[in-house]
Amino acid sequence: MEFVAIVIVLALVQYFVFGMLVGKARGTYEVHAPAISGHPVFERYYRVHQNTLEMIVMFIPSIVLFSYLVRPDIAAAIGAIYLVGRVIYLRAYVADPAKRGLGFMVSMLPVLVLLLGSGVAAVISLL
Numbered sequence: 473m474e475f476v477a478i479v480i481v482l483a484l485v486q487y488f489v490f491g492m493l494v495g496k497a498r499g500t501y502e503v504h505a506p507a508i509s510g511h512p513v514f515e516r517y518y519r520v521h522q523n524t525l526e527m528i529v530m531f532i533p534s535i536v537l538f539s540y541l542v543r544p545d546i547a548a549a550i551g552a553i554y555l556v557g558r559v560i561y562l563r564a565y566v567a568d569p570a571k572r573g574l575g576f577m578v579s580m581l582p583v584l585v586l587l588l589g590s591g592v593a594a595v596i597s598l599l
Contacts (some may be wrong), residue, residue, distance in 0.1 A: 476539040480532055483493065487528055489522045490562065516566045524558055527579060528567055534586035541551035541593035554582040 494517045497503070501511030508518055531554055539547035561575025 473539060476551065479551035479555065480535065483541070483551070483558075486555060486558055487521075487524055489525050490517075490558075493517050493562075494521045497499055499570050501583045503525045505536060515567065516569060520562050520565050521549060523561070523576075527554075527558070527583060530587065531583050534583055534590060538586040541590050541597065550582045550585055554579050557582065559591035577591075 494514075497511075497514040498505070501514040503510035503514045509515055530558040531551070535547050535551045535554075538550070557575055557577070557579025559575075560578055561572055564575045565572040
């Protein structure tokens with residue numbers, strides 16, 4: 473279970489770093505709070521941060537459930553793929569939003585596997 477905890481901590485640190493990048497972009501491109509639009513590059517960083525928030529809300533409960541109902545080592549490995557996907561997503565989206573697909577898939581599929589795997593495992597344990 474420790475590996476799952478490490479992956480969750482890394483996901484939260486990653487989200488924090490993405491937030492710091494938004495703040496840095498806000499200063500660089502002079503997008504003053506509370507504005508959330510302005511320079512296109514700032515908006516890309518902001519959108520990556522928001523999308524990561526949307527994903528992390530599903531990721532954390534899913535990895536915890538999967539680790540409890542299936543196996544924590546497999547959950548942690550799948551979670552590591554999620555983390556890599558988020559970095560790919562960030563880099564691609566900031567460079568060219570049209571090329572964000574790979575990063576999105578590499579981070580969305582692990583969440584889907586964790587979520588569905590947890591659900592199936594829970595149903596099987598009831599049978």
